[in-house]
Amino acid sequence: MSMLQAALAAWALAWAGMTALAFAMERHYQQLTGNMTQPRLHRYVLRTAGALLLAACLLVCLVGWGTSVGVVAWLGWLSLGAFTSTLLVGIWPRRAM
Template sequence: MSIAAFFCAYAGFSALCLGMDRHYEAVFDRALPSRHRVMLRLVGASALALSLWLSTRVWGWSYGAVEWIGILSFAGLMLIWWVSYRPVAALVAGAVCAMVAPLILIPTLT
């Protein structure tokens, strides 16, 4: 579950990153439409909330919140470092994380 929480956090940060004008224009070479901005921010916040839920589901609120902050730190640093050099690849990795996280979760939730 910690891996799935990390994937959700990275995907959430990637969506929030794409919700910014500068990063969206770097990837797509056009201005960010306002409807995409709202959608990306909602998806990003939802993915981060799901990451918190996954961390606290396994470890409880006391240790799960601490683990979640560590996961956020690691995912955020990875995205920051990677988006500086390869913005398209960093954000594609976010999409891959968003697709892989449910595949990891399905066996553990049943």
């Protein structure tokens, strides 16, 4: 895996994971769907998907950069993914999904 592939995959996984965790919250779920209440199953699925996507991001970082640098790179990609997710969920919630 090249550095560019690892970087793009890590950013995409971090963004998707943070967006899933954001939509697991009732406020953002309401922005997305228009429903006033969020079913427990949807909340559970979104939280689980978000956690699995962030774990996959960690795996990509460990494979791409090794153990010591991979953990630090993962934290950086989490920050960038959260920043991207925050911008898009706040401005265009339907496009962010």
